Structures are given as structure tokens and as C-alpha cells.
Amino acid sequence: MADSQSNAPLRANAGTPTSGVLHVRTRLAADFTVVSNALAQRRGSAVTVGVAVYILSLPDGAPVTIAALCEHFSEGEILISRALRELEAAGYLERRRERLPSGQIRTRTSFYDVPGVRGRARPPGPPPHRPRPLPQPAAPVPDEPGTPAPVLADADPEAIAVLTALRRVDARLVLSAREAARLAPAVSEWLAAGVAPREITELLTAGLPDRFRGRPAGVLAFRLRETPLPGPPEPIVLPRPALLPFQTCDGCERAFRAPTPGHCRTCRDHLPGDRLRAAG
Numbered sequence: 001m002a003d004s005q006s007n008a009p010l011r012a013n014a015g016t017p018t019s020g021v022l023h024v025r026t027r028l029a030a031d032f033t034v035v036s037n038a039l040a041q042r043r044g045s046a047v048t049v050g051v052a053v054y055i056l057s058l059p060d061g062a063p064v065t066i067a068a069l070c071e072h073f074s075e076g077e078i079l080i081s082r083a084l085r086e087l088e089a090a091g092y093l094e095r096r097r098e099r100l101p102s103g104q105i106r107t108r109t110s111f112y113d114v115p116g117v118r119g120r121a122r123p124p125g126p127p128p129h130r131p132r133p134l135p136q137p138a139a140p141v142p143d144e145p146g147t148p149a150p151v152l153a154d155a156d157p158e159a160i161a162v163l164t165a166l167r168r169v170d171a172r173l174v175l176s177a178r179e180a181a182r183l184a185p186a187v188s189e190w191l192a193a194g195v196a197p198r199e200i201t202e203l204l205t206a207g208l209p210d211r212f213r214g215r216p217a218g219v220l221a222f223r224l225r226e227t228p229l230p231g232p233p234e235p236i237v238l239p240r241p242a243l244l245p246f247q248t249c250d251g252c253e254r255a256f257r258a259p260t261p262g263h264c265r266t267c268r269d270h271l272p273g274d275r276l277r278a279a280g
Helices: 046-057 066-072 077-090 157-166 179-193 196-207 216-226 264-269 271-280
Strands: 093-099 105-111 247-249 256-257
Touching: 046 105, 066 077, 077 093, 077 179, 077 216, 077 271, 093 196, 157 179, 179 196, 179 216, 196 216, 264 271
Parallel strands: none
Antiparallel strands: 093 105, 247 256
16 A cells, blocks of 8 residues: 655644744854844844944944944945934943044044953954853943042133033033033034024023933933034125126217117216216
């Protein structure tokens, strides 16, 4: 007797999801980057996550200026600058200005795979094996006693003055030194765009909620991030004066501009007074 053949589909593996994404894993031994889930699954702008992962994949010393990032990504300067500000506010990115022995000032950029973990920069070479630290909260926290605060002298003093004066308008807007240093670059961009400090203060303090769910620095960072920078002022175009029509001189038949027919200036200068009054 022949064996029976069944056309019924095989029963799916009990551990395989019936919906959603299925990962096809490949074990990589080189040319890969370790990214924490807290960063890869960060809610908000996809541009911010993409810029962060790209910076993490670069070797030490690679340029990460706005111009360099715009050469790699198709997004423009506004979106790239906004992504860098978000990463800086979340603690992943840190930009400090350092003075060289020659007296020149340069910007030193540090990128942390886990915000809140501060240490010395890794020397060139393969990274040492170390256990992965647990993700830390991305929201900025107030300075604790005994922890060194960033040097505010490296930030724009006018931007720091605007931020520290906000508490005079709303007593809840008390910022730590670290928070003020993180918000200062965004305020500097507003000042460079021609926005007066009084207007920035009104933007940051008008219509605030009765209660904050987190630190007030988060609310201020959101307003600075989501409010578009003003465009350049419209050029003032003065109306061109109307040109007088051409007339033919009654004396020499030269063309000249005048509202009505008559004599040109040369003929008028040579006409006697009585003929000039008659011609006029």
C-alpha cells in the first residue's frame, strides 16, 4: 500500500511572530557600530537618530560640522542644525571651545554613546572590551552639589544673559549651569539671525503651561527647536522715477526730454528774453 501524501501546510514554529518585522541576522566581525536601543529607538525626529548613528560610525577626528554633515545627508542646514541641538540637549553631543597654545580658539566636539557617562576620550586603536553600561535618562538633570559645571565663559555671554534673566519673568524658569550651556547655542543662532533679546524672552515665556511635566529646560529647548528662525528682511525697493518723454527742439530739432514740446536747454540759453517768453 502506497504511503499517503498530505497537502496540508506545515505547522508554523510556535516562536515565530505572525506579524511585524522578522530580523534576518548576520554576524559581523568588522565594519559595524554598536548603538544603544535608547538611541536607536529614540522618539521624535528620524533625522536626529540618523545623524547620531552616522556620527557614532565615524572614526575619531572626522569632521562633524554642519557643512560636513550636509555633504553626506540630503537634508539642509536647518534640519541638521536642529538635530545637533537635540542631541546636545539630550546629552549625547558636547561642544566645547578650547584655546590653543597659539591663542586660536577651536571647537572640540565629543559624542557619547550613553548620555550622562563622562570619561576621557579613547586613544586611537581598537576599543577595549568592556561591559555595556545601562542606558541613562536622556533628559537633562540639574547640577548636583560637588559635580563640576561647564564653564559658561565658553558660551555666548549674551545668550547666557538672556537665559539667566528668564527667571525674572517666570520664577519657575531657573536653569542650572549645565542647562544654560546646552541652550546657549540655540539662543546664539536667534541672536545672529537678528532677533532682539526682548523678543527671545517673549518667545520663551509667553503662554507657558501652568505645570511642567519635567525640567523647564526641556520646555525652552522645545520652543527654540520648533520655532523657525526668521528669514532675511525683505529688500526695500524704491520706485523708479518716471522718465519724461522725448521732444523735438523747435529751434535745432535735437531730441530732449521734457513734459511738453519747446526748445532744448541750449536753445533756451541763446534765445533773447522776449523770444524766450514767447516760446515759453
